[in-house]
Amino acid sequence: MTLQPLTTAQAEKTLGALYVEETGPTLHFLVGLLSQPHYRAWSLVAEGHALGAIWYQCVEQQAELLDLRVSRGLRRSGYGRTLLKETLSVIGQDDVRTVDLEVRESNVSARSLYGKMGFELTGRRQNYYPLPTGEREDAILMSLTLQATEKLE
Numbered sequence: 001m002t003l004q005p006l007t008t009a010q011a012e013k014t015l016g017a018l019y020v021e022e023t024g025p026t027l028h029f030l031v032g033l034l035s036q037p038h039y040r041a042w043s044l045v046a047e048g049h050a051l052g053a054i055w056y057q058c059v060e061q062q063a064e065l066l067d068l069r070v071s072r073g074l075r076r077s078g079y080g081r082t083l084l085k086e087t088l089s090v091i092g093q094d095d096v097r098t099v100d101l102e103v104r105e106s107n108v109s110a111r112s113l114y115g116k117m118g119f120e121l122t123g124r125r126q127n128y129y130p131l132p133t134g135e136r137e138d139a140i141l142m143s144l145t146l147q148a149t150e151k152l153e
């Protein structure tokens with residue numbers, strides 16, 4: 001199992017199944033970001049198959065996590081934690097100090113993972129994400145200082 005940097009072509013070729021029937025950004029949107037400066041993506045690969053992917057932006061000492069996704073049938077097996085932990089290690093080598101993210105209030109799985117990795121709640125955007133019902137739900141804002149991550153090692 002290895003963490004591999006994603007190019008536009010690799011993402012389009014290998015991540016299609018990850019981004020079917022999901023909430024969150026589309027693969028098309030994420031791939032488009034890779035042509036801009038500062039955006040990066042990695043996939044966790046085993047035997048030629050992508051188990052999951054992570055997308056983020058780094059500008060100077062601040063990073064923003066844009067999406068983290070594990071293949072539906074492989075969840076709760078530690079891959080999400082591995083992807084995030086390895087990515088934070090890579091980001092830390094780039095002199096980044098803080099990593100920010102936003103997550104749906106109802107996303108218990110992701111919020112739990114981020115909390116275990118040391119992210120702390122920093123705010124809330126009310127009625128930010130649309131729901132299938134036509135209503136909206138809040139975005140929870142979380143932030144991590146990378147020194148805190150190192151202590152988790």
Ligand SMILES: CC(C)(COP(=O)(O)OP(=O)(O)OC[C@H]1O[C@@H](n2cnc3c(N)ncnc32)[C@H](O)[C@@H]1OP(=O)(O)O)[C@@H](O)C(=O)NCCC(=O)NCCS
Binds near residue numbers: 024074081108110
């Ligand atoms: C969030 C996500 C990436 C987690 O990946 P994963 O590989 O399933 O997570 P892991 O197996 O590494 O679990 C790590 C921790 O996450 C939390 N977690 C994962 N799945 C969970 C679930 N179903 N219920 C509650 N907590 C959960 C737990 O804290 C878990 O630690 P534990 O196993 O010690 O209890 C995955 O559920 C996913 O792809 N979700 C859809 C996309 C998404 O919502 N991404 C987040 C966008 S902000």
